[in-house]
Amino acid sequence: MSTATQAMTLKEQLLEKFETELPSLFGEAALRRSAAQQFEATGFPTRKWEDYKYINPDAVLKKGFGTRIAAFRDITAEDVAELSPVKDAYVFVIINGHFVPDLSFSGELPDGLTVESIADAVVSDPAAKAHYAELADSAADPFIAINTALADSGLFMHIAQDSVIERPVHFLHIATNEVSAFLQPRHLVVAETNAQAILIETFESIGPVRSFTNVLAEVVVADNAKLDHYRLQTENEAGHLLSTVQAHVSANALYNTYTFTTGGAFVRNNLNVEIAGEHAEAHLYGLYLPSGNSVVDNHTLVDHQVPNCMSNELYKGVMYDHSQAVFNGKIYVQRDAQKTNAFQNNKNILLSDDASINTKPQLEIYADDVKCSHGTSTGRMDEEALFYLRTRGIGEDNARKLLVNAFAEEVVNAVPHEELRNYIDTLIARRMGTV
Amino acid sequence: MAAEQNPILEEHIASDYKYGFVSDIDTEFAPLGLNEDIVRFISDKKNEPEWMLEYRLKAYRYWLTLEEPKHWAHLDYPKIDFQAISYYAAPKKKATVGSLDEVDPELLKTFEKLGISLEEQKRLVGVESKIAVDAVIDSVSVKTTFKEVLAEKGIIFCSFSEAVQDHPELVRQYMGSVVPYTDNYYAALNSAVFSDGSFCYIPKGVRCPMELSTYFRINSAGTGQFERTLIIADEGAYVSYLEGCTAPQRDENQLHAAVVEIIAQRDGEVKYSTVQNWYPGDKEGKGGIYNFVTKRGICIGANSKISWTQVETGSAITWKYPSVILKGDNSVGEFYSVAVTNNMQQADTGTKMIHLGRNTRSTIISKGISAGFSNNSYRGLVRIAKGAKNARNFSQCDSLLMGDKCGAHTFPYIEINDKTGIVEHEATTSKIGEDQIFYCNQRGIDTEKAIGLIVNGYCREVLNQLPMEFAVEAQKLLSVSLEGSVG
Numbered sequence: 001m002s003t004a005t006q007a008m009t010l011k012e013q014l015l016e017k018f019e020t021e022l023p024s025l026f027g028e029a030a031l032r033r034s035a036a037q038q039f040e041a042t043g044f045p046t047r048k049w050e051d052y053k054y055i056n057p058d059a060v061l062k063k064g065f066g067t068r069i070a071a072f073r074d075i076t077a078e079d080v081a082e083l084s085p086v087k088d089a090y091v092f093v094i095i096n097g098h099f100v101p102d103l104s105f106s107g108e109l110p111d112g113l114t115v116e117s118i119a120d121a122v123v124s125d126p127a128a129k130a131h132y133a134e135l136a137d138s139a140a141d142p143f144i145a146i147n148t149a150l151a152d153s154g155l156f157m158h159i160a161q162d163s164v165i166e167r168p169v170h171f172l173h174i175a176t177n178e179v180s181a182f183l184q185p186r187h188l189v190v191a192e193t194n195a196q197a198i199l200i201e202t203f204e205s206i207g208p209v210r211s212f213t214n215v216l217a218e219v220v221v222a223d224n225a226k227l228d229h230y231r232l233q234t235e236n237e238a239g240h241l242l243s244t245v246q247a248h249v250s251a252n253a254l255y256n257t258y259t260f261t262t263g264g265a266f267v268r269n270n271l272n273v274e275i276a277g278e279h280a281e282a283h284l285y286g287l288y289l290p291s292g293n294s295v296v297d298n299h300t301l302v303d304h305q306v307p308n309c310m311s312n313e314l315y316k317g318v319m320y321d322h323s324q325a326v327f328n329g330k331i332y333v334q335r336d337a338q339k340t341n342a343f344q345n346n347k348n349i350l351l352s353d354d355a356s357i358n359t360k361p362q363l364e365i366y367a368d369d370v371k372c373s374h375g376t377s378t379g380r381m382d383e384e385a386l387f388y389l390r391t392r393g394i395g396e397d398n399a400r401k402l403l404v405n406a407f408a409e410e411v412v413n414a415v416p417h418e419e420l421r422n423y424i425d426t427l428i429a430r431r432m433g434t435v
Numbered sequence: 436m437a438a439e440q441n442p443i444l445e446e447h448i449a450s451d452y453k454y455g456f457v458s459d460i461d462t463e464f465a466p467l468g469l470n471e472d473i474v475r476f477i478s479d480k481k482n483e484p485e486w487m488l489e490y491r492l493k494a495y496r497y498w499l500t501l502e503e504p505k506h507w508a509h510l511d512y513p514k515i516d517f518q519a520i521s522y523y524a525a526p527k528k529k530a531t532v533g534s535l536d537e538v539d540p541e542l543l544k545t546f547e548k549l550g551i552s553l554e555e556q557k558r559l560v561g562v563e564s565k566i567a568v569d570a571v572i573d574s575v576s577v578k579t580t581f582k583e584v585l586a587e588k589g590i591i592f593c594s595f596s597e598a599v600q601d602h603p604e605l606v607r608q609y610m611g612s613v614v615p616y617t618d619n620y621y622a623a624l625n626s627a628v629f630s631d632g633s634f635c636y637i638p639k640g641v642r643c644p645m646e647l648s649t650y651f652r653i654n655s656a657g658t659g660q661f662e663r664t665l666i667i668a669d670e671g672a673y674v675s676y677l678e679g680c681t682a683p684q685r686d687e688n689q690l691h692a693a694v695v696e697i698i699a700q701r702d703g704e705v706k707y708s709t710v711q712n713w714y715p716g717d718k719e720g721k722g723g724i725y726n727f728v729t730k731r732g733i734c735i736g737a738n739s740k741i742s743w744t745q746v747e748t749g750s751a752i753t754w755k756y757p758s759v760i761l762k763g764d765n766s767v768g769e770f771y772s773v774a775v776t777n778n779m780q781q782a783d784t785g786t787k788m789i790h791l792g793r794n795t796r797s798t799i800i801s802k803g804i805s806a807g808f809s810n811n812s813y814r815g816l817v818r819i820a821k822g823a824k825n826a827r828n829f830s831q832c833d834s835l836l837m838g839d840k841c842g843a844h845t846f847p848y849i850e851i852n853d854k855t856g857i858v859e860h861e862a863t864t865s866k867i868g869e870d871q872i873f874y875c876n877q878r879g880i881d882t883e884k885a886i887g888l889i890v891n892g893y894c895r896e897v898l899n900q901l902p903m904e905f906a907v908e909a910q911k912l913l914s915v916s917l918e919g920s921v922g
Binding site: 050054335338348350351352353354355356357358359360361362363364365366367368369370371372373374375376377378379380 | 507509821834836837838839840841842843844845846847848849850851852853854855856857858859860861862863864865866
């Protein structure tokens with residue numbers, strides 16, 4: 001890398017990369033061009049943006065991330081096996097933002113399930129062609145814009161009509177860099193009418209070199225389909241992650257998301273769910289346990305566009321050390337969305353004097369015949385509960401762990417997949433230092 | 436439930452603004468527009484000392500560097516032309532404090548129509564239950580009643596201009612200490628051009644024997660009202676303060692940008708109640724007052740308390756966040772609000788509770804009611820600073836929607852930087868349940884009365900906080916605004 005490129009800001013580097021690589025990138029050039037222009041106009045968000053009020057991606061990105069990608073170390077099949085939370089999942093590996101077929105599931109996928117490189121699918125698959133960049137609006141967020149402009153790899157997952165896929169599909173993201181890099185994988189998930197599937201996305205980082213992953217997934221849940229979508233974010237202190245999910249839920253469909261964050265120096269989740277068909281249902285669960293100096297920011301938007309739908313959201317957080325957490329949830333009920341039931345709950349425990357939480361649960365409601373509520377509470381450990389446990393001979397340390405565990409369990413118990421639930425329990429135990 | 440079944444809703448949506456009369460008072464104006472000369476003109480008119488003018492000019496110059504804030508509030512209105520407003524309008528016949536006889540009779544009629552006859556006030560001297568009133572019309576404080584009675588206790592209650600002349604040391608000490616002119620766009624504007632307002636000082640250990648009240652009215656066309664209120668409760672003092680607002684009907688929008696500052700010293704307590712009924716504009720949203728107000732109190736001393744109660748039914752646009760800075764240990768902040776929007780009204784209102792001291796407590800109860808095509812937002816901040824041990828907050832924000840063309844929104848900001856803090860926030864949005872109405876119907880209460888009952892109950896928590904004299908007015912306002920307007 002020449003000194004000239006080092007002096008360039010990330011924005012300039014990305015735009016330069018765009019100009020040189022555009023001809024070789026998949027999909028429509030016009031779409032990428034307009035996204036790049038959108039990004040060029042705004043740049044990365046700063047603290048002055050209402051949506052980025054409490055964290056500062058611009059400052060994080062100034063730590064220095066480049067566009068050159070080189071692996072810190074080779075990832076082996078053993079690594080992949082070790083990083084798989086569920087034994088019988090179909091695993092697809094994304095290293096440094098790039099899909100690696102050699103390490104991925106190579107057997108035969110069941111009827112109705114397709115998982116392939118997005119670059120190929122956008123050219124050959126009509127469903128991918130139809131839905132690609134349909135939901136993610138470049139004008140909405142600069143991270144969407146720059147991903148749309150420059151995405152060069154990722155996965156397309158398709159569940160055909162009436163297909164029920166029992167075994168989960170696992171997207172394993174590993175960031176392992178020789179030089180600090182800005183990574184941009186891009187996924188598209190389409191569950192057709194009456195289809196059912198489970199998708200697990202995990203985010204890992206290996207090695208001491210910083211990475212920033214700007215991952216974007218568009219999720220289409222067609223009529224009467226059901227999708228369980230998990231995100232397990234367990235990066236190390238060098239990992240920075242911005243994960244955007246843009247979901248569209250049609251009539252009678254059910255979309256469940258579970259977001260668990262136990263690691264990473266910086267994690268921002270933008271989860272936007274459009275409820276676009278009658279009697280559709282969405283459940284959003286989240287648990288974040290930041291420690292050290294890490295920052296975790298969960299932004300969710302549930303957009304009720306049609307009548308007779310239901311959404312439910314539960315996010316919980318336990319903050320250790322100097323960590324900082326943000327929860328920003330919005331329920332948006334449009335004029336036509338009568339008979340909406342929408343609930344949101346956010347609960348937090350601060351375990352350290354130096355930790356902080358900023359929470360902003362919002363309701364924006366334009367229909368009158370609705371039942372909407374949100375609640376949030378933040379507090380310390382219940383001293384009486386602690387005392388109770390100690391009078392029964394449990395040491396203070398263990399008593400605290402027990403109580404934190406009980407607090408977190410409400411979210412963990414919402415996970416229907418048993419093997420995954422147990423895995424998440426071990427993640428939490430590891431975080432609390434009980435293992 | 437369809438609207439045609441609901442005559443009172445129709446009637447209310449169609450109802451005219453009751454206070455929409457214009458008083459024919461000879462008024463003196465400043466020329467339209469704003470520049471340093473206007474600031475000097477206002478200061479000169481009021482015969483202000485040099486330091487006051489300096490303060491105004493500093494604020495004006497700072498204001499010039501700012502941009503009109505638009506991006507964050509849930510409000511939609513055309514850009515305000517600050518050069519098309521007259522920044523000073525005063526009744527020409529100079530009202531002196533000496534006797535009521537010198538006050539323009541038209542003006543007295545205005546207040547009579549408003550239901551706060553100063554004549555009556557005077558006759559009531561010596562009667563137990565009474566309220567001292569400082570009436571501000573357009574920009575100038577017209578008459579302060581009961582001044583002598585209060586003076587016996589050492590209480591200073593007068594217009595802001597008088598305070599600048601008679602008690603400059605107090606004004607200089609406290610003005611801008613809670614809301615500095617650098618605070619925000621409208622606070623800067625107000626600091627530059629404020630014309631009058633009320634000033635109140637309760638000395639150590641004095642419990643103010645009566646409710647103090649300010650009545651604001653914008654009368655002249657094309658003017659803005661920029662009043663400034665400063666209330667100081669010294670150690671162990673207590674005062675309950677009321678504020679009422681009305682304006683005549685006009686097609687154009689009028690600007691109201693006030694600043695209210697409250698200081699509570701150790702063991703001091705201030706209770707501030709507002710019934711805001713500025714002209715809300717007509718059914719098409721034409722005209723009405725833009726109400727951009729900065730209200731903030733600081734509990735400086737230990738064990739002090741500031742309580743805001745507001746009933747907001749007027750204004751085309753309301754942008755108002757009465758706040759409390761809880762600096763003293765064990766201090767208490769309260770915010771009780773009923774905000775009603777109808778037709779094309781927009782309100783973005785709430786509070787800020789900033790916990791700095793130890794064992795500080797705050798309570799927020801907000802009830803929003805939206806009807807017609809209006810939008811009603813609660814926006815509130817609860818911040819617990821690092822080191823604010825054992826801070827406690829409870830917030831409850833409920834919204835009622837009446838009809839399917841309006842919006843109700845809740846935007847709480849909760850920032851917690853100390854692990855010993857406990858914060859709870861709840862918000863609900865709903866309409867009146869048909870089962871509730873059915874229950875009342877069953878017991879022989881007709882639908883209209885049932886709705887009145889339920890709405891009254893819905894707001895009770897807040898209305899109960901109002902002083903007796905005001906509660907009556909607020910209930911009357913709500914009965915016009917609310918009863919039966921549920922669909």
